[in-house]
Amino acid sequence: MDPLYQQTHKQVHEIQSRMGRLETADKQSVHLVENEIQASIDQIFSRLERLEILSSKEPPNKRQNAKLRVDQLKYDVQHLQTALRNFQHRRHAREQQERQREELLSRTFTTNGTQKKILDIANMLGLSNTVMRLIEKRAFQDKYFMIAPLRCQGPSTGLLVVHKMDSETATGTQGSCQTALLGRGSARSS
Numbered sequence: 001m002d003p004l005y006q007q008t009h010k011q012v013h014e015i016q017s018r019m020g021r022l023e024t025a026d027k028q029s030v031h032l033v034e035n036e037i038q039a040s041i042d043q044i045f046s047r048l049e050r051l052e053i054l055s056s057k058e059p060p061n062k063r064q065n066a067k068l069r070v071d072q073l074k075y076d077v078q079h080l081q082t083a084l085r086n087f088q089h090r091r092h093a094r095e096q097q098e099r100q101r102e103e104l105l106s107r108t109f110t111t112n113g114t115q116k117k118i119l120d121i122a123n124m125l126g127l128s129n130t131v132m133r134l135i136e137k138r139a140f141q142d143k144y145f146m147i148a149p150l151r152c153q154g155p156s157t158g159l160l161v162v163h164k165m166d167s168e169t170a171t172g173t174q175g176s177c178q179t180a181l182l183g184r185g186s187a188r189s190s
Contacts, residue, residue, distance in 0.1 A: 001054040005069060008047045012076050015040050019083060030091065037084055044077050097125050105135070 018037050025033050048070060055066035104122050122132055 001051065001058065001066060004047060004051060004054065005073070008044055008051065008073055011040060011044055011047075012073060012080070015044075015077075015080050019080065019087075022084075022087060034084065034088060037080075041077060041081050041084070044073075048074050048077065100125055101127065105131075 015037055018033060018040075022030065022033050022037065051070045051073070052067075055063065055070050058066045100121075104118060104125075104127075107118065119132055119135065122135065
């Protein structure tokens with residue numbers, strides 16, 4: 001029992017050191033390290049089953065101590081399993097937040113209601129106030145670039161129609177502009 005216990009105990013310490021590497025691993029190798037750790041944990045669980053059987057076969061004066069040592073290893077391995085799951089959960093949440101942030105930053109805002117909803121989501125995701133101000137600034141600029149040409153086009157079109165009417169009135173011809181503007185009041189005077 002002692003050699004198997006020593007090997008298992010050593011493997012638990014190796015997993016603990018790998019867990020430290022897991023925090024500093026890059027995105028490409030993090031999955032490999034996670035898989036290695038999970039495989040080692042599974043192997044330790046199978047060894048622990050064997051150790052439990054062996055500890056029950058120990059002489060009565062050593063049996064209680066052997067079971068305590070095996071239980072301590074089992075507790076340590078369960079703790080490592082939980083730590084690995086928590087790390088995976090945090091990594092998945094972080095990746096999802098990054099995807100959502102990228103999606104939010106790539107959107108253009110059209111209405112205040114949509115903008116408010118998106119800003120609420122961004123705030124919930126934990127985007128900084130600076131990023132949220134940049135988003136609001138972009139929304140304002142988009143609105144300005146959409147409305148400004150329409151405001152400039154309207155008066156200039158009106159000036160062209162009035163100019164054409166003035167030139168037709170000066171030459172004495174009444175064209176289609178006057179009939180087109182019946183609803184505007186200009187044609188009522190003629």
